[in-house]
Amino acid sequence: MREILRISALLIVLVALFGMLERVWGLHRQKFLRKAFATDLAYYFITALVPRLILLVPLAVLSAFAHHLFAGTLYESVAAWPTGLRLLAAAVVSDVGAYWGHRWSHEIPWLWRFHAVHHSAEEMDWLVGSRGHPVDLVFTRLCGYLPMYLLGLAQPMGGPKMDLVPVLVAFLGTLWGFFVHANLRWRLGVFEWLIATPAFHHWHHDRGDQAGGAASQLNKNYAALLPWVDGLFGTLHLPKREWPAQYGTDTRVPESLQDQLLQPFAGQAATVATEQIRPV
Numbered sequence: 001m002r003e004i005l006r007i008s009a010l011l012i013v014l015v016a017l018f019g020m021l022e023r024v025w026g027l028h029r030q031k032f033l034r035k036a037f038a039t040d041l042a043y044y045f046i047t048a049l050v051p052r053l054i055l056l057v058p059l060a061v062l063s064a065f066a067h068h069l070f071a072g073t074l075y076e077s078v079a080a081w082p083t084g085l086r087l088l089a090a091a092v093v094s095d096v097g098a099y100w101g102h103r104w105s106h107e108i109p110w111l112w113r114f115h116a117v118h119h120s121a122e123e124m125d126w127l128v129g130s131r132g133h134p135v136d137l138v139f140t141r142l143c144g145y146l147p148m149y150l151l152g153l154a155q156p157m158g159g160p161k162m163d164l165v166p167v168l169v170a171f172l173g174t175l176w177g178f179f180v181h182a183n184l185r186w187r188l189g190v191f192e193w194l195i196a197t198p199a200f201h202h203w204h205h206d207r208g209d210q211a212g213g214a215a216s217q218l219n220k221n222y223a224a225l226l227p228w229v230d231g232l233f234g235t236l237h238l239p240k241r242e243w244p245a246q247y248g249t250d251t252r253v254p255e256s257l258q259d260q261l262l263q264p265f266a267g268q269a270a271t272v273a274t275e276q277i278r279p280v
């Protein structure tokens with residue numbers, strides 16, 4: 001119950017903050033209560049609560065496993081680094097892990113079924129950052145956490161002292177997730193290659209020409225935080241001034257929340273469309 005109150009309080013802050021920013025610096029003219037706003041509001045609570053619960057056990061096992069397996073090696077010297085340094089290294093390492101998790105979610109058809117829910121948004125705003133199937137979120141977060149725990153950048157869970165590093169990485173990642181989806185026309189020049197911005201992530205949602213398959217055409221800008229990670233792996237796309245003309249995917253994703261959550265398991269509704277459903 002306390003957790004729900006905490007999440008609701010954060011929601012009020014986010015609505016006020018992004019409501020104001022998008023009103024002043026909005027990129028596209030659109031209503032605050034746009035299509036699927038209520039569904040995304042439900043996703044806000046699902047995303048904040050469900051993946052964390054599912055991840056609790058695998059992360060505890062993973063962290064204990066890494067701690068025992070690598071005891072006495074490099075792992076221990078890394079674990080002794082100051083929190084600030086570990087946090088910085090953890091942010092880089094987890095972004096590389098999450099980059100690959102996200103890229104595989106586009107390249108592997110059964111993962112795309114779940115990830116397509118996120119790409120079904122046709123209007124972008126901060127709340128789209130919440131839209132995600134729990135399976136998709138658990139998979140990508142696990143890919144981000146895995147290298148962080150294996151390298152000793154995060155302390156084992158359930159230890160005598162709570163380790164702030166994984167908590168802060170998750171919290172900053174979540175907040176940044178709202179920012180990069182926001183309907184904001186800000187451009188930050190050279191800094192856009194250093195840290196993810198709305199322009200960087202909006203291109204990841206570019207509907208563009210999906211003639212080669214809905215998932216494969218959204219094949220750019222996978223990083224959550226660090227665009228240069230995309231530069232490293234050859235997937236960076238960041239034109240100086242342009243923005244995508246259309247967002248979304250040609251993959252058919254059901255409209256109702258319940259169907260969005262259930263149909264990827266059936267493997268039907270969110271399969272990659274072979275025929276084009278282009279607007280005329």
Ligand SMILES: [Zn+2]
Nearest residue numbers: 102106115204
């Ligand atoms: Zn994606």
Ligand SMILES: [Zn+2]
Nearest residue numbers: 118181201205
């Ligand atoms: Zn997104």
